[in-house]
Amino acid sequence: MSSSTELTEKKVFLLKSLDGVIFEVEESVAVQLEVIRELIEGDCARPFISLYNVTSEILALVIEYCKHHAETCSGGTSATIADEDLKTFDNEFMNVDENILLELCSAADYLDIKSLFELTCRTLASLIKDRTIIEVRKMFNVENDFSVVEEKAVRKEFAWAFK
Amino acid sequence: MDSKENDYFSHLPDTLLFVIVSFLPFKEAVRTSVLARRWRNIWYAAKNIEFDEKLFVKNEESDENKAMQRMSFVSFIKHWLDNCVETDLHSFRLVFSHSEHHLSQIQDCIRFCVDRDVKELDLNFSDPTWNEDDLKQIPETFLELSSYESLKKLESLKLSACNFRVFQFVTFSTLKNIYLGWIEFPGSCFKNLMSMCPSLETLNLKRCWNMENFYIDSDKLRVFVIDKCLGPEVIILNAPFLSFFQYSGPSVHLQIEYHPRMVEVILDFGLQTEYIEEGEGDMLYNLLTEISSVRVLTICSYMLQLIVTADDPITLKPALENVKHLILKTELHINEFYGITFFLKNCPNLEILTIDLCTRTIFQDYKPPFTFEEHQFLTRFQYLRYRSTMCLKMVNVKGFKGETNELIVLSYLLRFGSALKYLSISLSKEKGPNGIDMESTYRQNVQRLTQFERASPHLQIFLVTE
Numbered sequence: 001m002s003s004s005t006e007l008t009e010k011k012v013f014l015l016k017s018l019d020g021v022i023f024e025v026e027e028s029v030a031v032q033l034e035v036i037r038e039l040i041e042g043d044c045a046r047p048f049i050s051l052y053n054v055t056s057e058i059l060a061l062v063i064e065y066c067k068h069h070a071e072t073c074s075g076g077t078s079a080t081i082a083d084e085d086l087k088t089f090d091n092e093f094m095n096v097d098e099n100i101l102l103e104l105c106s107a108a109d110y111l112d113i114k115s116l117f118e119l120t121c122r123t124l125a126s127l128i129k130d131r132t133i134i135e136v137r138k139m140f141n142v143e144n145d146f147s148v149v150e151e152k153a154v155r156k157e158f159a160w161a162f163k
Numbered sequence: 164m165d166s167k168e169n170d171y172f173s174h175l176p177d178t179l180l181f182v183i184v185s186f187l188p189f190k191e192a193v194r195t196s197v198l199a200r201r202w203r204n205i206w207y208a209a210k211n212i213e214f215d216e217k218l219f220v221k222n223e224e225s226d227e228n229k230a231m232q233r234m235s236f237v238s239f240i241k242h243w244l245d246n247c248v249e250t251d252l253h254s255f256r257l258v259f260s261h262s263e264h265h266l267s268q269i270q271d272c273i274r275f276c277v278d279r280d281v282k283e284l285d286l287n288f289s290d291p292t293w294n295e296d297d298l299k300q301i302p303e304t305f306l307e308l309s310s311y312e313s314l315k316k317l318e319s320l321k322l323s324a325c326n327f328r329v330f331q332f333v334t335f336s337t338l339k340n341i342y343l344g345w346i347e348f349p350g351s352c353f354k355n356l357m358s359m360c361p362s363l364e365t366l367n368l369k370r371c372w373n374m375e376n377f378y379i380d381s382d383k384l385r386v387f388v389i390d391k392c393l394g395p396e397v398i399i400l401n402a403p404f405l406s407f408f409q410y411s412g413p414s415v416h417l418q419i420e421y422h423p424r425m426v427e428v429i430l431d432f433g434l435q436t437e438y439i440e441e442g443e444g445d446m447l448y449n450l451l452t453e454i455s456s457v458r459v460l461t462i463c464s465y466m467l468q469l470i471v472t473a474d475d476p477i478t479l480k481p482a483l484e485n486v487k488h489l490i491l492k493t494e495l496h497i498n499e500f501y502g503i504t505f506f507l508k509n510c511p512n513l514e515i516l517t518i519d520l521c522t523r524t525i526f527q528d529y530k531p532p533f534t535f536e537e538h539q540f541l542t543r544f545q546y547l548r549y550r551s552t553m554c555l556k557m558v559n560v561k562g563f564k565g566e567t568n569e570l571i572v573l574s575y576l577l578r579f580g581s582a583l584k585y586l587s588i589s590l591s592k593e594k595g596p597n598g599i600d601m602e603s604t605y606r607q608n609v610q611r612l613t614q615f616e617r618a619s620p621h622l623q624i625f626l627v628t629e
Binding site for chain 1: 170171172174175179182183184185186187188190191193194195196197198199200201202203218219239
């Protein structure tokens, strides 16, 4: 019965981040977060939705992403122009440091935003792809916990991949 | 803060790493195994599987060593089969010549992958030493692709040198791209292929043999390539959405329904070694009228020599008004000169001309219906300035030696090319008699070009080195 009274006005929802910051988002943006769509449909979205795994810094970025995608898709521009626009936006949006990128990826996974999840995973893969193992370790602070002997053994096992 | 906490990946579950790895090319995915202990087995989640023999087997090794290397290639494949946890794969590529001693393992591997709903399947059993220009060479193939039923989700299929039987009762409704190379492909197979792939957009046939005449009627096909295939004498195309068409091989009777979407066409009859008199010129003439919407056109020496025998060897109706880039695969033999003028006249809006020089089949015993005199090209054109020479912005010459005919053609283009901005030259790699290196001679000949009279004040001449 909740929807019938609210239909005339723009529906907004309140999202609360891990560190307690509350964001107000319109429904068109909120439903892109699959998790939230489920809560809305289950009528569990009031008074606000607590997102325990996402900091306010990341949530702000996620909302910016969803907002842009929602606006572009409903903006009435032709599909190809909208596609181009989204591509440009996505490229710029991914221009963040690696740590943020990983947090975004994890948040997109948790909030179940398929397009953002795929975008971040693809971007991470492309960062790994063009770098040597040593560079990847450095970039993501991966500690090499292999012993010298162990690492040698792995490299030997897949020698063809390291040529 | 200890270093473990700083590891950016440490907050992420393995399942997320699996997804990241699944976007990597196979080799890069395998390499992540050495990042750290946690990453040791993450790569098994790769979804773009690629087994390329070249990474294992080195050509310069002895046959005995190569056999050993092939064994380790096969055992790696087996290792992967035993450890793969993925239930759906995205693409699977296998490159393996001389696979005849490992057929059962290979079949297992293929079955394993197609059962996991691959969308892109690429199986290449051809031998890189095969000569694609030698049409007599018919390779021996061993593998039979079976289990068609499970291939129903395919979007792209590439097969080289394996046996491929097409049955009518299977429909690949999602299949968009097909490449078949070194495959026996009889007429009935072709018919079935077209009817069972209703969404086909790209069809690329290379060195297929035992083909028959065929007719394609498709409103989906966008790219069609027939490259050095054996058998067909007549090919008829009615494909309104076709934008790219290539035919390379011996001469065939080609008929293409006119459709305005055609953008690029390559017509290369370079493998035709005998001169056909009857009706050939008219067939070529009609073909050109049918593709008058193209913007990029590649033609061969055969076309340049034979177009003269058409009923109207002067004016093409309609002209190739849209052609902006013309590529000539020529030797600049005097027998081709008439054909060159024909195309300069009938491509009035030409902006780029590429002259791709190489030894071509010249039909010496064939006499054009005109008498060619030496330098006639030059003298004739003192009076003839075609519109195309006024639009032409760029001329590329590949395989330049600086022989007389090359200089004649270029001097003409420089003399009348009033809009010409760039002339780019790349030198021939051909050695002189007794294997003498000719590079310095060819270079000196480029110098001669700078002294030619030129109509364009803005012309720049480049020597392109690779």
